[in-house]
Amino acid sequence: METISTELKDHLILIKKVTEFDRIYKSLTTPTIHEIDEQIDLLKVSIKLKKHGLTQKTNKLIEEIKRKYGWQPFWTINAKPLTIDYFKNAIQIYVKSNTNLNDEIQFIKQGQRDRKSKLAKAIKEIRAPVALKAYVELLQGYMYLRTYRKNIISKAHYLHLPLLLEIGERMEMGEDVKLISYEEMINYLTKGDIVKQELIEERKQAWAVLLIGGKISIISGKFFVEATAKKYKIEDVQMQVSQKVVKGRPACLGKVTGKAKIIKKIEEFINVNQGDILITPMTTPEYVPIMKKVSGIITDEGGVTCHAAIVSREFNIPCLVGTGNATKIFKDNDQIQLDANKGTAFKI
Structure with a gap:
């Protein structure tokens, strides 16, 4: 982003359009591809619900939306999937609104097209040099892939959860299985090595993963986490109480x-x-x-x-x-x- 900002400013000075920087910069850096599938799916179900009410068919459609998008909070394995009530509430907001929902769908789709059009027009308007165009293309691709990557990780956590909980049942520790490492799971499943309950209780207080010289260690318990952080001078960003x-x-x-x-x-x-x-x-x-x-x-x-x-x-x-x-x-x-x-x- 800094590179694009610098390149753009220098180029606009050259072509005497520096006063247009904010407008053009926004057109170049606004993502042209945005995840709109969920919003459109919710709107389509809302249209059916508004027309037919809550029927067996509309209930099935809401269940399908939950299945397709319930993974979203799973940036961490400790998250909970989005519930059916979450999606029902989102749909009810649309149903109760005075908005024409078919028009809203077209508005969202048109927005996607407009962003691409604004980007193309901005590049043409300033006669963007090859280097600047390349930076913009890289940024647009990166912004899409960054969100895509996060979504894939969230989906992986979500789909992985039933397996994890099954292992937790076999180890007779339920959701506490989230507090042990894959190595500890494998050792239990292959050798019968039991993870001590005392260790689990310590990790409920605090735990950390330490990577030094390529070696990974799990630090368990508040005392040991704090001592390790102090030893290696690892500090959180601390809030200044007087900060205004x-x-x-x-x-x-x-x-x-x-x-x-x-x-x-x-x-x-x-x-x-x-x-x-x-x-x-x-x-x-x-x-x-x-x-x-x-x-x-x-x-x-x-x-x-x-x-x-x-x-x-x-x-x-x-x-x-x-x-x-x-x-x-x-x-x-x-x-x-x-x-x-x-x-x-x-x-x-």
Whole structure:
């Protein structure tokens, strides 16, 4: 992104269009390919539900949507799949709206075409040199593959879960099986080696994976994790108690004021209202419905090609990413100002 920014600015100075930088930069860096299948599937079921009500057939369609998209939260194996109620609630929002749902489907599809058109027009307008065009093509491909990669990992976790829980049953430890390594599982299944319950209890407190010189070690228990972190000078980003201003990387420019909503899990989505500023560790695909409602987005993690950054540019929502500690600095319902033009956010 920095390379594109520099190359573009230099080129616009050369052709005397530097005042158009923000507009053209946004056209070049907004992803042209966006995951729209789930939204369209939800809209199609909503149309049927609006017409026929909740029937056996519409129930089956909702179950099918759950089967297709229930994996989305599984960025970690400790996640829970999206429930049928989650999808029913999402569908009910569409059903109760006054929007023409067929028009909404066409609007989404047209949006995809418009983004590609804007990119092509921007490149033609500035007569982009070969190097700049190559950087833009690489970025567009990377943004798509980054989301695709995360989705594949989430699907793998989701599909892997039944096998993991079956191993947990055989080891008579249920979901605690998530706290042991693959090596420990294999040793039990092939040699009958039992993982001590004391070790499991320690890992419930804290655990860490340490990689030094190519050797992997599992550190168990709060005391040993803290001691190891101290020994190797591994520290978390610590919040400054007196910190007033949060700083991050602008992903989509703009300046907004609104109520902070700290969201760390799906169950909290219901707390988000129109115009709030979403503050979260990171976003994943299931966040998209609430991202459409908010006036601004701030994340602890991520860079300018992370999910939050990509979606914010898609919907033109001011966004700050990679702040490190926004979820610790702000509290629910704080009135805050997000100035993505300056890369800052603060309580007012």
